[in-house]
Amino acid sequence: MSDRTPDACDLLIEAGFVVPVVPHAVVLENHAVAVTDGKIVAVLPVGEARERFRPKQVVARPDAALIPGLVNTHAHNPMTLLRGVADDLPLKVWLQQHIWPIEAAVIGPDFVSDGITLAIAEMLRGGTTCVNENYFFPDVQAATYKRHGFRARVGLPVIDFPTAWAKSDDEYFERAGEVHDQWRDDALIATAFAPHAPYTVNDANFERVRMLADQLDLPVHLHLHETAQEVQQSQEQYGQRPIARLDRLGLFNDRLIAVHMTQLTEAEIHLCAERGVSVVHCPESNLKLASGFCPACALERAGVTLAIGTDGCASNNDLDMFSETRTAALLAKAVAQDAAALDAATSLRAATLGGAKAIGFDHLVGSIEPGKQADLACVDLSALETQPLHHVVSQLVYATGRQQVTDVWIAGQSKLAQCELVDIDMAGVIANARQWRERIVAIRTT
Known part of the structure; x- marks a missing residue:
């Protein structure tokens, strides 16, 4: 002794x-x-x-x-309340004919807060402690994550059409600035710009995002090269693939968190590595929507920071990072035709430190080291x-x-103890989710 x-x-x-x-x-x-x-x-x-x-x-x-704690590097967590409303459909039909019309009828502060509360409970029960969030009403998102002591980087949405969050380009950016200012020094909550996708954001707004991201030192969280149709549409409209367009606009750099990336050439993979772009692999959502296959092994072997995300519950349909990590590992082997591709340790790193690094939190979380949270x-x-x-x-x-x-x-704060949620009324969360189901059913049948 x-x-x-x-x-x-x-x-x-x-x-x-x-x-x-x-x-x-x-x-x-x-x-x-x-x-x-x-x-x-x-x-x-x-x-x-x-x-x-x-x-x-x-x-x-x-x-x-x-x-x-696992890092869910791409989620639309208010959409837990849309779990299962429109399954077995391709992305464009799913989004334009089902999800967007329902959202137009229900999106608001209560929907966002209640959906995120349900998501937090689900994530905690599955070992997830941090999320990179992408949805509307980021002010409500941030407040809800903070109230539950959950770590998050919250996206500041930018999209080319009016929504319940903002009616004009200027309003999207003004409100983004307000939310960023409110949370800029918080210990748990940070922000990122979240332009929706190349097919829903014009050049002028992308340039504005790039300028402000540089000024405010913020990441840019973006759906990119998700489907072959997106790439074809970009070539028809801009004469360039989306990555080339973003590169022209100065956005293809180490601030970019590129989500999905199922349609990549070998040259684009190497450009990701050269520019320091982080890639978020969402295998189960991509499989369910038949969007394509992210070349996760090739990206990882090229030196790209690889992270894992669940996407939203409307297209997955869960927030299970253990399942997502297993699917990522298995799918990588099939895509690479190499049983050694994305081995277990590399997959676990993508679900933890890879996600933390992608969202700029690796100095805080992602590994068990003295000095980290x-x-x-x-x-x-x-x-x-x-x-x-x-x-x-x-x-x-x-x-x-x-x-x-x-x-x-x-x-260091207990959130789940011996399989029981701490400070979350699970029965109340479930009852609230059922109320939202009734509201959404009523909307769809009118």
């Missing part, structure tokens, strides 16, 4: 396995993570931790893996479905279900 006086800490999490993500592919057996003031202060063997620290609280999970998830691996346990990271990616998440913390 050491004669040293133990250091005080707020929380000591002891786990059978700690998967820090940095270093890559490492698993630390029988390790503990010490947390003080919401930050990780040490990662060390359990025995040493018990000697070194005098924690206010100890959480012991000897059969669990402790991982960084304690955004963490405990995953029980003792279940029959994850036995025998030959390889922890392999089991996390290929065999684990989100129902095995037992505990979640954001900035």
Whole structure:
């Protein structure tokens, strides 16, 4: 025993396995993570931790893996309230004939707040602690995420037609500036410009986005090269593929968070790497809408920051990052025709540190390292479905279900404890979702 006086800490999490993500592919057996003031202060063997620290609280999970909280790098979370309203349709029909008309009738602050609250509950139960959000009413989004202590980068929407959020180009940008100013110094919430897509944003608005993103040091979160039709339309209208058009407008750079990217040439893949563009892979949504296949392995091997997102519940239909990561890994192998493509450790990194890096949060979250925020998830691996346990990271990616998440913390604050949500009334959230279903059904039948 050491004669040293133990250091005080707020929380000591002891786990059978700690998967820090940095270093890559490492698993630390029988390790503990010490947390003080919401930050990780040490990662060390359990025995040493018990000697070194005098924690206010100890959480012991000897059969669990402790991982960084998952980062959902592309979501439209108010759309949880549209889960299942229009399935088995191609993107253009799904969007223009179903989703947009319903949204036009229901979008407002209450819809956004209630949809995000439902999404937060679902994400926490699945080990997700951070989201890159893209929807209307970003002021309400930010306030809702903040109220629940959930980490988010909230998109400031720009689109070429009037919506319930803004009626003109100038109003989109004015309101974006107001929301950014309100949240610019917040510990949990940040903003990004979110021009919808190349087919819904004109050159002048893209140039305005680029200028303001540079001035305010903000990322740009954009659907890009999602379908072959988008690429064809751009060539007909602008004489260029969308990436070439964005490059001409000065937007294809290290601020860009490019979502979907299912239609890429080899030259475009290398340009992504050269310019520092981050790519968000949403495999299940792309599969469901038959949009195409993101060449995730080729992007990753070229050195592109690869992240994973669920997209919205209207096109997925869940916010399950374990399922999404498994699908990303399996699909990458089929697309690359290489069984070694996007291995388990690389896939887990994309779902954690890759997402954090894409949205500019990698100095805060995405790995279990001293100095970072304690955004963490405990995953029980003792279940029959994850036995025998030959390889922890392999089991996390290929065999684990989100129902095995037992505990979640954001900035050291407990959000899920022994599978129970903390400070969220789950019965109330479900009852509220059912009320929205009745409203939406009534709209569709009138």
